[in-house]
Structures are given as C-alpha cells and as structure tokens.
Amino acid sequence: MGRVLASAACLASASFARGGGPPQADPKPPAGSKPAGVVSGPPAAFEVSSVKLNKSGSGSSGSNFKNGRFTATNVPLKNLMGYDAFGIPQPRILGGPKWLDSARFDIDARMETIAADGLKTLSNDQREAEMRAMFQQLLADRFKLAVHWETRDLPVYALVAAKKGPKLQETKNPGDTWTSSGGGNFSGTSLTLNEFAEALTQGLSRELGRVVIDKTGIQGRYDLALKWTPDIDADGSASNSGPAIFTAIQEQLGLKLESAKGPVKVLIIDHLEMPTEN
Numbered sequence: 001m002g003r004v005l006a007s008a009a010c011l012a013s014a015s016f017a018r019g020g021g022p023p024q025a026d027p028k029p030p031a032g033s034k035p036a037g038v039v040s041g042p043p044a045a046f047e048v049s050s051v052k053l054n055k056s057g058s059g060s061s062g063s064n065f066k067n068g069r070f071t072a073t074n075v076p077l078k079n080l081m082g083y084d085a086f087g088i089p090q091p092r093i094l095g096g097p098k099w100l101d102s103a104r105f106d107i108d109a110r111m112e113t114i115a116a117d118g119l120k121t122l123s124n125d126q127r128e129a130e131m132r133a134m135f136q137q138l139l140a141d142r143f144k145l146a147v148h149w150e151t152r153d154l155p156v157y158a159l160v161a162a163k164k165g166p167k168l169q170e171t172k173n174p175g176d177t178w179t180s181s182g183g184g185n186f187s188g189t190s191l192t193l194n195e196f197a198e199a200l201t202q203g204l205s206r207e208l209g210r211v212v213i214d215k216t217g218i219q220g221r222y223d224l225a226l227k228w229t230p231d232i233d234a235d236g237s238a239s240n241s242g243p244a245i246f247t248a249i250q251e252q253l254g255l256k257l258e259s260a261k262g263p264v265k266v267l268i269i270d271h272l273e274m275p276t277e278n
Contacts, residue, residue, distance in 0.1 A: 044119050044130040046070070049109035051142045051275045061104065065131075068116025072107040077143070080107075082202065085135035086147075086267055087128075089202035091211055095269035103274070109138055146271040154264045157208060157257040158215040159197045167254035171221045179203070186226040193218050193255075207245055211264050212257065226252055 054074045061079070063072035072080070077100055078090045086093075111119070111134075119127055139145040171190040179188040179195075181203035188199060197214040207230065228248035243251065250256050 044115055044134055045111065046109040046134055046138055047112045047115075049107065049138055049142060050278055052106045052277045053274075054104045054106050063107075068111035068113065068119070070107065070109045072105070074104045075107065076101070076104055077139075080135055080139060081145075081267070085132055085139055087132060088265075088267060089198065089211065090205045091201060091209065092264060092266045093269065094266050096272050097274075099274065100269075100272065105275075107138075142275045144271060144273040145269070148268050148270060149265060150268055151263050151265050153261055154266070155210055156260050156262045156264060157200075157210050157212045158260040158262075159193065159200075159212055160215050160256050160258055161218070162250045162254045162256040165254055166216070166218060167252065168218070168220075168222045168224070171223045173223075174221055177221075184228050184230045186224070188222075188224045190221045191224055192221055196222075196224060204245060208257075211262075213260075213262055215260075216255065224253065 056074060058074055061072070061074040061076065063070070063075055063079070065071075078093055081093055082088060082090045119130060122130065136145075174190050177188075177190040177195070179186070179191065179199045181187075181199070186199070186203065188196060191199070192214075193216050194214040197212040200208065200212045201210075226248055228243050228245045230245075246257055
C-alpha cells in the first residue's frame with residue numbers, strides 16, 4: 001500500500017496546494033477543482049495557524065469555524081483527524097505515538113478573506129472536501145502527519161433489527177439532518193440507519209470501541225432518541241444504575257448490536273510529531 005504524505009497535495013481545519021501533487025488521503029474525491037460557474041479564487045487554505053499544547057487537565061473541549069477562522073480549545077488530535085480531516089470515526093484511525101490519545105491542543109487558524117469568501121460559494125459537498133483538505137494540510141504542516149489507507153478484517157458491531165422488530169419514528173423534517181450526543185443521551189433528526197451507525201461509532205467510541213455497521217436493511221430516514229447510563233460517570237466512577245447502551249438500543253429502538261467481524265477501511269498513521277508551539 002502506498003504511503004501518502006498529507007502535506008504533499010492539499011491545504012487543511014474540526015466542525016470538518018491544489019494541483020499536481022499526490023492524491024489526498026481521503027475516501028471522498030479530492031477538492032481539486034471548482035465546477036463551471038463558480039468564481040475561482042485562491043485555493044482554500046489556512047494562511048496562518050497557532051498551535052499550543054493545553055496543560056489544563058480539563059476534560060472539556062470545544063471548536064468553532066466561522067468566517068474563515070477555526071478555533072479549538074483543549075481538543076484531542078484525533079478529533080481533528082476524524083470526520084474533520086479524513087471523514088472517518090476515530091476507531092478507524094490506527095497507530096501513532098503514545099501521546100496521541102492523551103495530548104490536547106489549543107489551535108487558532110485563519111484563512112485569507114478572499115479564500116474564506118470563495119468557500120461560501122461552494123456546494124455543501126464541495127465545501128466539505130475543501131475543508132478536509134485544509135485540515136489535512138494543517139495536520140501535515142504542524143504535526144508532520146503522514147498516513148496511508150488499508151482495509152482490515154476487524155471486530156465490529158452489526159446493527160440489526162431486534163427479535164420483536166424495530167421501533168422507529170419516520171422523520172418529520174427530511175431536509176434537516178443533525179445529531180447530538182453526550183452524557184448518556186443521543187438524539188438525531190432525519191437519519192438513515194447507516195448514518196445512525198456512523199454516529200454511534202463516532203460518538204460512543206469510548207463505550208463501544210468498535211465500528212458499528214448497519215446490517216438492518218431498513219431504508220428511510222428517522223428521528224431517533226436514545227437514553228442510557230454511561231459505563232463511567234463524569235467523576236470517573238463506575239455506573240450501576242440505568243440501562244447500558246446495548247440494552248437501551250434494544251428496548252428503545254427495537255434494534256440490536258451484535259458482535260461480528262468485517263472489512264473496515266482504516267487510516268494508518270505512518271508518522272506524527274509533537275508540534276513546535278507558536
């Protein structure tokens with residue numbers, strides 16, 4: 001499998017240069033050109049960036065992208081590498097140094113005004129591709145990130161219908177898709193079950209530890225709500241009350257997570273360095 005240096009072709013931001021370099025390490029088509037009718041400007045890129053190690057010890061983090069400026073406080077690096085840079089949940093990112101799972105960073109990155117304005121003219125898919133390219137370049141420039149893709153046969157959870165059948169509510173807002181999760185609560189609007197499986201993989205990576213794959217065969221979009229008791233409380237103690245996530249999914253949605261093995265496309269970290277602060 002060929003090795004991809006993330007800094008070779010594209011310029012990179014979490015929410016989510018161009019020309020003759022090697023292809024991006026991204027499962028979606030690279031943001032190489034704009035369609036006819038879109039006013040062309042400078043390539044989407046962060047002109048300047050500041051990266052500092054956060055030593056607060058806090059467990060909370062946050063990020064925001066607005067008007068060409070990306071800011072993140074106390075963010076784990078895998079958050080940036082996941083959906084924002086490469087469009088995958090964190091359990092599909094393998095390898096890297098020991099500090100990858102513990103170090104957190106404060107980041108402030110800014111685009112030129114004309115490039116930020118050009119980003120607004122793109123379609124959602126085109127903007128997403130540009131943003132991922134920007135984040136990939138940011139990671140390559142500041143963390144010297146190099147990666148490649150592999151497909152591996154790994155333990156997964158298969159999302160299937162429970163014995164008594166699914167308990168799903170068809171969406172009332174088919175054009176408004178969003179998800180929210182935290183503290184033993186999950187809610188989603190206008191989700192396919194494949195999107196729900198992806199949301200479980202990303203949002204519950206600590207509790208599940210595996211990729212969730214939709215095997216229900218159920219089509220359509222649904223409004224989903226789920227409540228459970230996390231295995232670990234906010235103070236770090238174990239929880240013994242309330243349903244576990246597996247029970248909650250079965251009782252509240254009529255679905256089930258079954259242990260299985262399956263081919264999973266994973267991102268392998270070949271090289272990563274602690275950044276020089278500025």
